[in-house]
Amino acid sequence: MLLQGSVLRSSIRDFMPQRQSYTSVALEQAARPLLLLVQHLTGLDTAFLTRIDWRALTQQVVLVEGQLTVPLHEGAVVDWSDSMCRLLFDAKLQQSDVIPELFPDSDGAALGMQSFFAVPVLSGGKTIGTLCGASRERLVISEHLFSSLKLIADALAYQMALDQQMQLQQKKVKVAEKTIDKLYRQAQQMENLAHTDELTGLDNRRSFQSRFEQYQLQAVSRGSALALMMIDIDEFKQLNDQHGHETGDLALQHLGRALTAVARQSDIACRLGGDEFVLAAADTDAAGLTHLAIRLQQQFKQQMRESGLDSSLSIGIASTAESAVDQLLQRADQALYKAKELGRDRVELAG
Known part of the structure; x- marks a missing residue:
């Protein structure tokens, strides 16, 4: 599970937004089959992909495949401090099948989750997200299988990096459009002032x-x-x-x-x-x-x-x-x- 106890207790409904797209079509088409493959290889109930924003220190669930025995929802955003991935990484672990014993105060334990893994998705040496899996059953992933999961994470990294660049460009385009609109309105105002008597509003x-x-x-x-x-x-x-x-x-x-x-x-x-x-x-x-x-x-x-x-x-x-x-x-x-x-x-x- 991605979440830790304090967020869960606030309201699970916060992590259940209306269905919509939280990523590009290209990333979704590339990632969904790979998430299904992860679920098939590991036998875990759920496989999912997250994006990490290090400036905001938040983590967003991008795509989810599998059973919803663990209530993860696409678009859910949590603070990095409440992330189950962070708990694993801080403990120098990649997986655990004893979540209730290892992290008793986590959301995963509160939801009855038994097993969880997280593999960093790296781009240019920087972690931009995670490939994760969760289950209410006890399952251990072999080292050999973990090597395969890392290869899958590498396959996702390139597309995720492109997706981030695309979103950044879209934001720049929106900012540029707003700037152009503002300048156009200012130009219109200046044009009106140049042709209008300020006191009466009539033509000058x-x-x-x-x-x-x-x-x-x-x-x-x-x-x-x-x-x-x-x-x-x-x-x-x-x-x-x-x-x-x-x-x-x-x-x-x-x-x-x-x-x-x-x-x-x-x-x-x-x-x-x-x-x-x-x-x-x-x-x-x-x-x-x-x-x-x-x-x-x-x-x-x-x-x-x-x-x-x-x-x-x-x-x-x-x-x-x-x-x-x-x-x-x-x-x-x-x-x-x-x-x-x-x-x-x-x-x-x-x-």
């Missing part, structure tokens, strides 16, 4: 210019409509001076949320800088954008009132119906200036 000037150029090209090539509104918060400097920059930032955030709420998915909503905002809409004329501008004014006023503030928006609109595509920004800005001159809190169209 750089992003707007890039996207708006595409809209302009489409409007020219297809002859489709394109409209644009320029937006200013009325008396924004006074709002900052009277209530502080935190209140000014809150007003900008309210406008950002209001723009997001009224804009279509295809529209480009942007904060150009300061309290200057713009929204571009394809396949829309000045009349359609005017309805949206009025809704925007209402949304913004409501949000400001809910914050205990009173403010309004001035908006200028230009469209391809009366302006050249490359003059939309200038014409909308002129209409915005006219809205402010005429008393603010209004929407003006480019003439």
Whole structure:
């Protein structure tokens, strides 16, 4: 038996995980016939193969063949300090048919196991696992037969070493994949930051210019409509001076949320800088954008009132119906200036 008394008494169920693969298909195909051969040669109830992790000081049952009179289960992991193999090796033994007498406090004795053997599986002079057998009957393995078991252990060593290398490579691949995913997410975040206004979450000037150029090209090539509104918060400097920059930032955030709420998915909503905002809409004329501008004014006023503030928006609109595509920004800005001159809190169209 692989286990010693303290682990057994904690719970045998800990060593009964759900059935799954704990090694590669190649190792399993090579090892199972050899374990059956070990069982056949020795007459022991069970033959099994273990893997030792010297860093973690643990031992894992990799494959088991034979009767389960001794409850060993593939995937079971124990501390090396609780290993029956360790007990044998410390006693300078390879086998014993008097386990209860020799190791009375071991799990093997607690389970009624009488015989047990362990042969180190060596790779490059290092023990990477063990080839073991256990039985509830008294059986002694001859020296000649032990020589055969060592040859079987040697046959398993190469495949186990390959299996360990494969698992190590798989771990490296997983680490690399996680690193790549992390770098990709960071790159996406940097890309978003490069094109997004941090305060409002809208597109920034750089992003707007890039996207708006595409809209302009489409409007020219297809002859489709394109409209644009320029937006200013009325008396924004006074709002900052009277209530502080935190209140000014809150007003900008309210406008950002209001723009997001009224804009279509295809529209480009942007904060150009300061309290200057713009929204571009394809396949829309000045009349359609005017309805949206009025809704925007209402949304913004409501949000400001809910914050205990009173403010309004001035908006200028230009469209391809009366302006050249490359003059939309200038014409909308002129209409915005006219809205402010005429008393603010209004929407003006480019003439």
